[in-house]
Amino acid sequence: MIADPVREWVATCPRALPPILAKELAALGATDIREEQAAVAFAGSRAVMYRACLWSRIATRVLLPIGGGSAVDADALYETLLAMPWPALIAEGSSFAVNFHGTNADIRNTRFGAYRSKDAIVDAFRAAGVAPPQVNPDSPDLQIVVRLQRDRVDVALDMVGESLHRRGYRRSAGDAPLKENLAAALLLRADWPSLAAEGGGLIDPMCGSATLLLEGAQMAADQAPALGREQFGFLAWQEHDAQQWGVIHNEARGRAERGLSAGLPEIRGYDADPAVIRSAQENIAAAGMAKWVRVSVKALGEVRKPTHVALPKGLVITNPPYGERIGRKDSLPQLYRHLGELLHREFPGWQAAILAGDREHGRSLGLRSHRQFQLFNGRLPVTLLLIDLEGNRLADGNPALATPVDVAAATDHKDLSPGAEMFANRVRKNLRKLGPWLKRSRNECYRLYDADIPEYAVAVDRYGDWLHVAEYKAPAEVSEEGAAQRLREIHQALPLASGVAAERIVFKQRERQRGKAQYQSSGGASDMLSVSEGDARLLVNLHDYLDTGLFLDHRPLRLRIAQEAKGLRFLNLYCYTGTATVHAALAGARETVSVDLSNSYLRWLSQNLAHNGLAEIHNHLERADVMQWLRGGEDLFDLILLDPPSFSNSRKVPGSFDVQRDHAGLIHMAMKRLTPAGDLYFSNNRRKFRLDEELAQSFVVEEITRATLDPDFARLPVPHQCWKLRHKAL
Structure with missing residues (x-):
């Protein structure tokens, strides 16, 4: 057996991970440990180096420094490397390559630096009368790492070869794969090995290619991450001891066999994309973990804690999208909020570890983290949030809107003017009339008042604990001063009549709009209320x-779509903020497609999907003019909602759209996209609209307006008209 002296080694790793790597190396027997920016220097025997290459879950490479010297120019670089004892370092019959880093004033190209270094190594062999090894830049047995900084060069042997983060199980990956050693770092920070030893479960609700699950499984099985690797750089090192390595490797193999035979805790992953799950399954099979690691297709909103086994504790760990390469940035706050609600609801008493791409997104979780670590996923700065779900209170989902108010003070008696008292009495009457329906339907959003008294021309809508008051344009016979006075009376009466504090009542003037004016922001708080x-x-x-x-x-039409959408392909034309799409997707629609020309509304729809844990992989968003989009495709849908505006005139498309003038042609195009047994719902809110009689000759047409109005809108004039169309039987 070759003598095994203590040497100086350097293990490299990603930025921010040296503290974890240092702890890992200490457990493997290393001493004199010194953390650097992206590496850890340590002392140890050859056996310690073998264990580091085999067992380190964090390191990318393990280097043996062999010296350094001047490299003020190419000749000095050559002489420094020529003087090193290469025949005593590189085993006979082995190939090598130079991995050169850095430039200076004279050596301006790393390829040139590598070329001169290679010449020096080959010439050193010739000077010693030994046949030089073969140079193999593509697949060398041993890599020589040469680092140039200013006028000095440092040289090391790479004991690893291919980076240690490549475990060998990844056959395919998603759009933004997490490197294996970063995944291991997250699990170690979250103390997964301790939870696994206690029988805790491991869940990844957005598992991607299953990297976190597989790293967790290897830890739970006490399996060395490099156990299946056949090639290491140290095999071409002159001082490699095959017998010593064999003992260490066999010991690791025995530990893995014992770990797997003892069984692993519950390890499960979910993803909304079937293609991603197939990739995950390939990786799991390649890792030999198919018996213990299970993944399935589920959107975030469908994830539940497994109930077939008793899991009093465990770890939920995940790497949500950052909105850089995957995911929509606008919808990420809602995605994180839904994730926070899922953790709070399904996993009380568990631990959670969330790799957030942005601190603001982390705050959107609504859960308090007890520790945070700043890391890097490649070049992207990220934050690991560790969350104890035991007793962790879920913050209000609308923190900017949920301002505490004194409801009692807001509803104290005030002397109302006769007009304000009249308005208040009508609101109270409407509440009494709607009460039984509201109790049955459990609706928290409804129309409370709609210009019931013509002089008080406002629409009052309730949204949860808030009221939204839209002022109509006053009649011509009402002066501006008179309209302002009535609005003041509404301000005075509403809190008393509705029980909603004045601080939660939003007033807006609403006039008739044409074109895009109705879609423009009026300024304000930019807050979303759920x-x-x-x-x-x-x-x-x-x-x-x-x-x-x-x-x-x-509302009734959306709920009808929800009742009918299960297993169907749903098309939402002029989709607006996509509320009908959300209902269809939650009800089990096989696929949804939503078309709108507005980027703002598609972003809103994306947020609505994320807010419900729905993935866009099954719910496609198409930014296009509806009529052009219909002309450009042939896909068929089982259920279609067609709810066009009364009028639109956009610079993005030629001409204008008028629902009365153009609806027949639009419906004909939409019906071409409807399956033979499908249903199309056509609706619009133009008051004097008349359906083209020709449509009844081409299709089965049924007016369902009254069936699509709830009691809060059961007044004249009706706010919209609605028809159901089907193809005639052949």
């Missing part, structure tokens, strides 16, 4: 736009 409708949670904005993002009169 409200419930059926099984959906929808985001509304009470401040920034004249419309809130949720047309309340269409």
Whole structure:
């Protein structure tokens, strides 16, 4: 056996991970440990180096420094390397390559630096009368690492070869794969080995290619991450001891066999994309973990804690999208919020580790983290949030809107003017009339008042604990001063009549709009309020736009779509903020496609999807003019919602759209996209609209307006008209 003296080694790793690597190396027997920016220097025997190469989950390379010297120019570089004892370092019959880093004033190209270094090594062999080894830049047995900094060069042997983060199990990856050693670092920071030893479960609700799950499984099985690797750089090192290495390797193999035979805890992963899950399954099979690591297709909103085994504790760990290469940045706060609610609801008493791409996104979770670590995923700065879910209170989902108010003070008796008292009495009457329906339907968003008294020309809508008041343009016979006085009376009466504090009542003037004016921001708080409708949670904005993002009169139609959408392909044309899409997706639609020309509304839809844990892989967003989009495709859908504006005139498309003038042609195009047994719902809110009689000759047409109005809109004139169309039987 070759003598095994203590040497100086350097283990490299990603930035911010040296503290974890140092702890790992100490457990493997290293001494004199010194952390550097992206590496850890340590002392140890050859056996310690073997164990580091085999067992380190964090290191990328393990280097043996062999010296350095002057490199003021190419000749000095050559002489420094020529003087090194290369025949005593590189085993006979081995190939090598030079991995050169750095430049200076004379050596301006790393390829040139590598070329001169290679010449020096080959000439050193010839000077010693020994046949030089073969140079193999593509697949060398041993890499020589040469680092040039200013006028000095340092040289080391790479004991590893291919980076240690490549475990060998990754056959395919998703769009933004997490490197294996970073995944291991997250698990170690979250103390997964201790939880695994206690029988805790491991869940990744957005598992991607299953890297976190596989790293966790290897830890739980006490399996060395490099156990399956056949090639190491030290095999071509002159002082390699095959017998010593064999003992260390066999010991690791025995530990892994014992670990797997003892069984692993529950390890499960989910992802909304079937293609990603197939990739994960390939990786799991390649790692030999198919018996213990299970993954399945589930959107975030469908994830639940496993119930087939008792799991009082465990770790939920995940790497959500950052919005850089995957994911939509606008929808990430809602995605994180939904994740926080999932953790709070399904995993009380567990631990969670979330790799957040942005601190603001981390705050969107609504959960308090007890520790945070700044890391790097490649070049992207990220934050690891460690969260103890035991007793962790979920913060309000709308912190900017949920300002504490004194409801009692807001509802104290005040002397009302006769006009204000009349308005208040009408609001109270409407509440009494709607009460039984509200109790049955459990609607928290509804129309409370709609210019019932013509002089008080406002629409009052309730959104959860808030009221939204839209002022109509006053009649011509009402002076501006008179309209302002009535608005002041509404301000005075509403808190008393509704029980909603004045601080939660949003007033907006609403005049008739044409073109895009109705979609422009009126300025304001840019806050989203989450409200419930059926099984959906929808985001509304009470401040920034004249419309809130949720047309309340269409509630019955959305719920009807939810009842019919299971297993169907759903097409939402002029989708607005996509509330019907959310209902269809939650109800089990096989696929949804939503088309709108507005980027703002598609972003809003993306946020609504994320807010409900729905993945865009099954819910496609198409930014296009609807009529052009219909002309450009042939895909068929089982269920279509067609709810065009009354009028639109956009610079993005030629001409204008008028629903009365153009609806027949639009419906014909949409019906071409409907399956033979499918249903198309056509709706619009133009008051004097008349459906083209020709349509009844081509299709089965049924007016369902009254069936799509709830009691809060059961007044004249109706806010919209709606028809159901089907193909005639052949």
